[in-house]
Amino acid sequence: MNKEVVEAWEFDNADELSIAVGQAVMLANSEGHKPDTVYTENKRRMTLVRETLSDGSTVMNLYFFDGERNA
Numbered sequence: 001m002n003k004e005v006v007e008a009w010e011f012d013n014a015d016e017l018s019i020a021v022g023q024a025v026m027l028a029n030s031e032g033h034k035p036d037t038v039y040t041e042n043k044r045r046m047t048l049v050r051e052t053l054s055d056g057s058t059v060m061n062l063y064f065f066d067g068e069r070n071a
Contacts (some may be wrong), residue, residue, distance in 0.1 A: 006031075014062060042066055 007027055009020035028038045045065040052058050 011040070 007024065009023070011020050018039050023037060029035065042068060043064040047063045047065070049061050049063060050058050051061055052069045
């Protein structure tokens with residue numbers, strides 16, 4: 001199977017990830033591909049994890065996994 005990178009994105013937070021996904025779907029759509037025909041490769045699960053830092057503050061992190069259940 002031949003693969004060609006059409007575009008690439010970098011992101012550091014959920015807002016940038018959301019924008020990147022939106023742009024990728026719009027680009028695929030402009031080439032005639034509906035969103036339900038754009039698949040994720042190797043990552044099937046996403047978890048939102050609350051982490052408590054040593055100073056007691058909390059942050060939220062997104063983790064991406066393959067098809068297995070991970071925590």
